Amino acid sequence: MNLLQRIRVWRGLKRLEQRVRKEPAPNTFVDLGQAHISLGMHDKAERIAEDGLALFPSAIELRHLLECARRGGRRKRADELQTKLRRGPSPKLYEELAALHVEINDRVGLQQTCHEWSLRFPGDPGSWHALAQAHLVDFYRDLSACEGADAVRCLDRALCLQPDDRRSLRLFGALLYRIGAVRLAEARVQRLVRLDPADAEAAALLRHLGGLEDMGDDVAQLLDDVQRAGALRHPAPSVAARAPEPSLAGVREGLTAVAGIDGVAKAAFIRGSKALVKGDIRDGRDAFLRVARVVAKAGQRFSRRLDLGTANKTVVEGPFGVVCVCVYGDSLAAAQCKEGADVDRVLLELQEIVAGVLVGVAR
Amino acid sequence: MNSMQDLLVGLRRAPGVKGAAVLTSDGLVAASALDAACNADALAGLASYLLVTTGRALREGAMGGCARVTLHASHGKVQFVDLDGTNLVVLFDQFADPAAARREIDDACSRLRHLQRLR
Numbered sequence: 238m239n240l241l242q243r244i245r246v247w248r249g250l251k252r253l254e255q256r257v258r259k260e261p262a263p264n265t266f267v268d269l270g271q272a273h274i275s276l277g278m279h280d281k282a283e284r285i286a287e288d289g290l291a292l293f294p295s296a297i298e299l300r301h302l303l304e305c306a307r308r309g310g311r312r313k314r315a316d317e318l319q320t321k322l323r324r325g326p327s328p329k330l331y332e333e334l335a336a337l338h339v340e341i342n343d344r345v346g347l348q349q350t351c352h353e354w355s356l357r358f359p360g361d362p363g364s365w366h367a368l369a370q371a372h373l374v375d376f377y378r379d380l381s382a383c384e385g386a387d388a389v390r391c392l393d394r395a396l397c398l399q400p401d402d403r404r405s406l407r408l409f410g411a412l413l414y415r416i417g418a419v420r421l422a423e424a425r426v427q428r429l430v431r432l433d434p435a436d437a438e439a440a441a442l443l444r445h446l447g448g449l450e451d452m453g454d455d456v457a458q459l460l461d462d463v464q465r466a467g468a469l470r471h472p473a474p475s476v477a478a479r480a481p482e483p484s485l486a487g488v489r490e491g492l493t494a495v496a497g498i499d500g501v502a503k504a505a506f507i508r509g510s511k512a513l514v515k516g517d518i519r520d521g522r523d524a525f526l527r528v529a530r531v532v533a534k535a536g537q538r539f540s541r542r543l544d545l546g547t548a549n550k551t552v553v554e555g556p557f558g559v560v561c562v563c564v565y566g567d568s569l570a571a572a573q574c575k576e577g578a579d580v581d582r583v584l585l586e587l588q589e590i591v592a593g594v595l596v597g598v599a600r
Numbered sequence: 601m602n603s604m605q606d607l608l609v610g611l612r613r614a615p616g617v618k619g620a621a622v623l624t625s626d627g628l629v630a631a632s633a634l635d636a637a638c639n640a641d642a643l644a645g646l647a648s649y650l651l652v653t654t655g656r657a658l659r660e661g662a663m664g665g666c667a668r669v670t671l672h673a674s675h676g677k678v679q680f681v682d683l684d685g686t687n688l689v690v691l692f693d694q695f696a697d698p699a700a701a702r703r704e705i706d707d708a709c710s711r712l713r714h715l716q717r718l719r
């Protein structure tokens with residue numbers, strides 16, 4: 238690209254950037270993102286798609302843009318890694334390349350990379366682990382016994398090379414647990430806990446396994462059963478080991494306390510798609526609920542990108558009065574009050590609600 | 601009469617204030633008095649994103665615009681004040697109380713509005 242073409246392209250980009258600022262809409266974000274993709278700036282396109290999705294979370298074209306930008310970025314990175322590997326092979330580079338192949342679903346590339354990896358570093362279990370991961374992705378998606386058996390074979394090979402490979406033990410334990418081989422799973426997870434007693438996830442799974450019925454040690458038969466039934470015997474370990482939802486009774490009390498403060502018109506607690514409300518809120522489409530969500534999300538993004546850490550409180554003032562938003566983790570508490578209300582007290586109460594939920598003992 | 605820059609430099613003397621800038625709503629820096637560590641362009645772009653997003657949600661909900669936003673984060677606090685077309689952004693350290701500097705900020709805002717009217 239000569240200088241003149243370069244100037245033209247940059248002018249075009251500037252114009253598109255201004256359009257996005259003046260008329261933010263899914264198609265303006267997509268135009269800008271595509272222009273960056275065509276210039277090979279996939280990381281910038283990814284950020285544009287993320288910004289667009291923060292404003293228009295349900296825009297399918299923006300999701301496609303994000304996917305396209307990510308895929309393009311990963312392909313670019315894979316090419317770079319292949320060039321580096323030609324110059325100086327290392328297990329770390331192979332590992333990164335294999336993970337990229339799994340992400341972009343390039344099975345042929347993965348097979349080639351892992352083959353080369355195991356030839357160059359025969360004592361490294363990484364290549365078998367990466368292959369097992371790819372087989373597991375397909376097994377969990379299609380529930381095909383064949384993919385499951387391949388995953389088991391690869392994990393066996395990885396553990397033969399390095400019996401204390403925690404990543405392989407974790408994958409193997411989870412697979413055996415999900416198909417019902419509880420006793421075999423327990424042995425792997427026990428080894429995992431012995432290797433790292435601080436591993437809370439493994440400890441929780443081990444506790445969970447203690448209360449389950451064993452369906453036998455014949456892994457091939459259990460994989461066939463899963464394929465025939467079209468369903469796994471047990472949910473993912475993360476779901477099984479998840480702590481029970483904290484009681485919302487404390488949240489209700491907290492919202493009542495907030496709504497009782499002079500000048501507070503509306504109060505809400507939002508977690509995921511669930512919301513508890515108090516005060517003058519008609520339904521889930523109330524503008525206050527959307528404003529609280531948007532303010533929390535935009536505040537988080539702003540502070541993270543500006544290296545200000547986590548945004549935990551935001552106060553918005555305007556003709557509507559004051560909207561106070563308090564965020565901790567994935568919980569959000571917000572209140573709308575009239576001008577002159579005791580905002581500090583409102584924020585303190587909101588903070589109590591979200592902090593209570595965070596520690597699982599809401600007031 | 602003070603220039604916009606002088607006003608921002610003066611505002612930095614308020615309790616807990618680390619820096620201040622006047623930004624246009626489309627993300628450009630009109631004037632700034634910030635630490636060398638703070639990238640004014642990045643601040644302008646991110647502030648524009650935050651204010652456009654918040655303003656849009658408020659307008660769509662028929663709640664009007666936003667006059668002031670105060671954000672408390674783990675490593676600092678930021679206050680944005682609408683100046684009719686531009687925004688004043690004031691950065692605080694994490695221990696500061698933005699309410700303690702409210703009088704100075706309001707004073708700077710009225711002077712900045714006056715300057716804008718004269719231009």
